[in-house]
Amino acid sequence: MQFTFYKYQGTGNDFVMIDNRSLTFPKNDTKLIERLCDRRFGIGADGLILLENDESTDFKMVYYNSDGNESSMCGNGGRCLVAFAKKLNVISDSATFIAVDGLHHATIDENDIVSLQMKDVDKVEQHESHIFLDTGSPHHVQLVEDLHIFDVRNEGSKIRYGSLYGQAGSNVNFVTQTDENKFSLRTYERGVEDETLSCGTGATAVAIAMKAIGKTNSSVIQLKVEGGELEVSFNQKNGFFTQVFLKGPANFVYEGQIAIQ
Template identity: 30%
Template sequence: MRISFTKMHGLGNDFVVIDGQAQILPELSPAAVRNIADRHGGIGCDQLILLEASDKADSKMRIFNADGSEVEACGNAARAVAVLLGEKAALETAGGVIALTPAEGGASVDMGTPRFGWEEIPLQMPMNTNRMPVAWDGLENPAAVNVGNPHVIFFVENVADVPLSDLGPQIEHDPLFPERVNVNVASVKDRKTIELRVWERGAGLTKACGTGACATAAAAIRRGLTEKRVIVHLPGGALEIEQAGDGRLTMTGPATESFRGSFEWDDFA
């Protein structure tokens, strides 16, 4: 069985997008996802994106990390899908329905309202999610936010000084986070600018993380560190995050189609 795909990226966070509405697909197994995502023996990607029919929205987006795990949300992938669809659309995800608006060179995505309750992150036990009384090797008092998926955010002086490749997996798998967690280290440069690095749950260090940018902006706004419209600079480029009066977050930034191709399913199943 030959499967068509589109390779895309948002600020270097790359995806294999498979349209399951246009072709009949076998069930994706974690092993197949890992094989497709492998950068040496497969196509290579941070996430595999599967589009399916939806009875709640125009389409449904399922998101699989490179390790084969399925997750709830991906902001960069949402922008990529917006570019692929080429028109305004409502997109169902496991984290809720989001609104896509293509724009020149990318898209804007209504990411919904951030959630701050400890049980909404979720955490293993009740605690103040604005300034959590926990620490890992010098990283302390983070904020926790759910923007369709769980994030923990550490505000630091210099993001380059944090050994995120070492601390990221430790924090991701800490029992405090029963569904694991995305780990963000952020430096507020001024009231309108944030620098950010992200260890992404199930994918590791990434050049960009759209939900990480949204979660970090929401945490910074909640602490009074920034205005409600900020530019978040990641290793792969910048995203604009804006919080409306009702609390909803809009993310705007680029997304690009790299190439299209096809593969034999049995080569990766």
């Protein structure tokens, strides 16, 4: 079988995209998806995303981590999928789609800047050394010094596999404040099991966490990730965060064909 695939990236977070509206892709083949995401023996990506039909929205998002397992919400992946849907002429400049964590709305401009509405956040756990919250995926947020030389892979792995989050684990974000409403972060991603150049749900989690603990008074937060810059905005009232939007570039890289045996 031969499939057409599309490669997209959002601030360095890269994805294999497949139009699966015909439901012909073998989506339960974990080993195949892992191989396609492999950077040496496959196409290479942080994850694979299927665009499928949905009865009540523009399309459905089905997301797999690079380990081949279907996973929780991916913010940058969602933004890239909106750009992919536009390329396929499924949408024009706005979209409503369903993902594993529920309904999402998004807009895309002529420069492929995608603004994606994320889930509301009604619980931010503040601990002595870190903050934990769920922005569609679980995120540990921890302030550190010397972020540029911090050992994200080893320290992130310790937390992800440690006793704090049990067998399911968590994504882990290390953060440094650079201005009143600007933060730099690096993320260890669960399922990729390594640092990625960007994580959309992680950037969203960091923005909300920093607001919750009083590190910023702004409701529009600029995030510097290893692969570029993102913006997160939200409304906050009585500890609830609503109208949460993740905004940034979503770029087409290339298109190709791959044989699947």
